[in-house]
Amino acid sequence: MTMQAEQEYRIGIVDTREAWEGMAGAWNALLRSSRADTVFLSWEWLFSWADSFLVAGRRLFIVTVHQGQELIGVAPWYLNRVSRNLVNFDQLEFLGSPEAGSDYLDVILKEGREQEVTEQLYQFLFRDGRMFWDCLLLRDIPSDSLFLLYLQDRIEREGKYAELSKGSYCPRVLLPKSADWVPGISPKRRARFRQDVGRLKKSGDVDHRTVTGEGLAEGLDDFFSFYEKKKGQGGSHLHRFLREFTRRSAGRDLVRIDFLANRGVTIASLLHLRYNDELLLYLMVVDKEFNPKISSGNVLVGLCLEQAHAAGVSRYDLLKGNERYKFYWADRGRSSLCLFMTQKKFNPLLYTAGRFMRYTAKILLR
Numbered sequence: 048m049t050m051q052a053e054q055e056y057r058i059g060i061v062d063t064r065e066a067w068e069g070m071a072g073a074w075n076a077l078l079r080s081s082r083a084d085t086v087f088l089s090w091e092w093l094f095s096w097a098d099s100f101l102v103a104g105r106r107l108f109i110v111t112v113h114q115g116q117e118l119i120g121v122a123p124w125y126l127n128r129v130s131r132n133l134v135n136f137d138q139l140e141f142l143g144s145p146e147a148g149s150d151y152l153d154v155i156l157k158e159g160r161e162q163e164v165t166e167q168l169y170q171f172l173f174r175d176g177r178m179f180w181d182c183l184l185l186r187d188i189p190s191d192s193l194f195l196l197y198l199q200d201r202i203e204r205e206g207k208y209a210e211l212s213k214g215s216y217c218p219r220v221l222l223p224k225s226a227d228w229v230p231g232i233s234p235k236r237r238a239r240f241r242q243d244v245g246r247l248k249k250s251g252d253v254d255h256r257t258v259t260g261e262g263l264a265e266g267l268d269d270f271f272s273f274y275e276k277k278k279g280q281g282g283s284h285l286h287r288f289l290r291e292f293t294r295r296s297a298g299r300d301l302v303r304i305d306f307l308a309n310r311g312v313t314i315a316s317l318l319h320l321r322y323n324d325e326l327l328l329y330l331m332v333v334d335k336e337f338n339p340k341i342s343s344g345n346v347l348v349g350l351c352l353e354q355a356h357a358a359g360v361s362r363y364d365l366l367k368g369n370e371r372y373k374f375y376w377a378d379r380g381r382s383s384l385c386l387f388m389t390q391k392k393f394n395p396l397l398y399t400a401g402r403f404m405r406y407t408a409k410i411l412l413r
Contacts, residue, residue: 058171061109067094070111073118074155082161082193083153086301086322092149093123093142095291099284100146104128108139108179112167119157120164126180136181136392144186147288148329150217150366151383152187154194165197173205181392187214187367187383195386202388209388215367218377222356222363236375240349243341250338251310255350258304263293266304273313274332285330289318307347315343317351324361326351345372352376 061067074090086092101107105127112120123142128135143149156164172180188195202209247253258266271286293302300321307315314337318330328351333344355363365373367383 055114056167057113058167058175059111059113060176061111062107064097064107067097067107067109074121077118077121077157078155080157081155082158083151083155083189084323085151085153086320086327087143087149087151088123088153088155089296089301089322091292091295091299091301095288095295096143096147096149097125098291099288101125101142109142110168110171110176112164117157119160120168121155122168123152123155129182137179138182138184139180140184141186141188147285148367150187150215151189151381152185153189153192156194161193162197165194166201169198169201177390180390182389183387185386188386190214190382190384195384198386207388209386212385212387214383214385216369216380216382217367218365218373218380220352220363220365220376220378222352222361224359224361240345243346244349246338246341247309247343247346250341254306254308254311255347256306256308257354258306259300259302263302263304264290267293269306269313270304270316270318270330270332273316274330277332277334305347305351307343307350309337309343315347317347319351321360324359325364326355326360326362327364327366329366342372345375348372348376 061070071090071094078084078088078090097107105125108124108126110120110122110124111118124139125142127138127140129138141149141152143152154165154168172183185195199209199211258269267286267290271282274282289302296302303319303321305317305319306313314334316332317328320327320329328348331344331348337343352363363376365377
């Protein structure tokens with residue numbers, strides 16, 4: 048379905064899988080031409096997420112902006128039917144959230160056109176499109192997002208209210224093109240890493256293997272078998288989602304799995320995403336019962352950092368989370384925010400009033 052927003056712009060709503068599937072090439076081309084270029088916004092990632100997590104009560108609601116025949120903006124959203132304390136409302140959220148731990152979610156805007164496209168999306172949300180949604184919840188949008196910057200500015204100029212809250216923090220490692228593979232790590236920590244590697248080798252045969260390409264299907268099975276054994280919980284939804292993602296992205300080498308084994312037994316495994324010149328640590332599983340004097344997870348991260356540096360990777364991203372091991376390696380980070388706002392409709396306003404009352408009660412009871 049298509050609507051006219053301004054004379055030179057066209058706003059469209061993509062609400063079927065068939066229409067979305069036909070956008071794959073144009074979607075990824077726009078992503079590459081944007082400042083928001085990340086694997087978590089790729090067509091393959093979000094389409095696979097929708098296959099696994101766009102269940103009953105959720106429906107596709109992607110908003111596109113064209114100028115002439117050129118696609119210059121995509122808001123990758125879905126409508127979530129939310130029920131809270133007998134109050135029901137439709138909430139716009141990012142595809143890719145909250146399941147599967149996607150980071151850096153954003154609206155995809157052609158670089159250099161961010162302000163004008165944001166204006167078109169704002170006009171749509173509060174004019175022709177206002178009947179579709181009640182609340183807007185954008186999780187984990189980067190704090191430096193230009194869409195967020197221009198949207199906030201527009202909201203303030205209109206005198207509307209939006210709640211901005213702390214999101215997540217992603218520790219990162221910069222890997223410059225030099226012989227020094229982790230310049231931000233102290234000599235003491237490097238010595239500990241080398242010491243752990245030495246201890247591990249003395250304990251028996253050590254094998255570090257990386258699985259990519261044609262071996263990924265079997266590698267995923269091995270990873271999730273280890274995952275379920277060591278975490279004591281099922282990972283079937285994630286397994287299915289990642290299997291679909293690797294199938295759709297075949298040939299692009301966007302996934303790699305690293306295993307660390309001692310005497311033929313896996314003691315740590317990492318699932319990475321490789322995108323452009325970044326390597327992103329998406330999942331980690333460690334055998335915590337293995338030698339307590341050796342941090343096998345840290346050893347494997349260090350070995351992967353060495354490999355990444357040798358392969359010309361410029362950044363290693365440990366993604367969101369405050370686990371201690373991430374700050375063992377990180378020398379910087381990137382933060383995100385959450386934006387929440389409601390329209391002037393009875394149900395969402397009632398829900399918002401309840402949120403405010405609960406927040407006020409917490410302050411009074413401290």
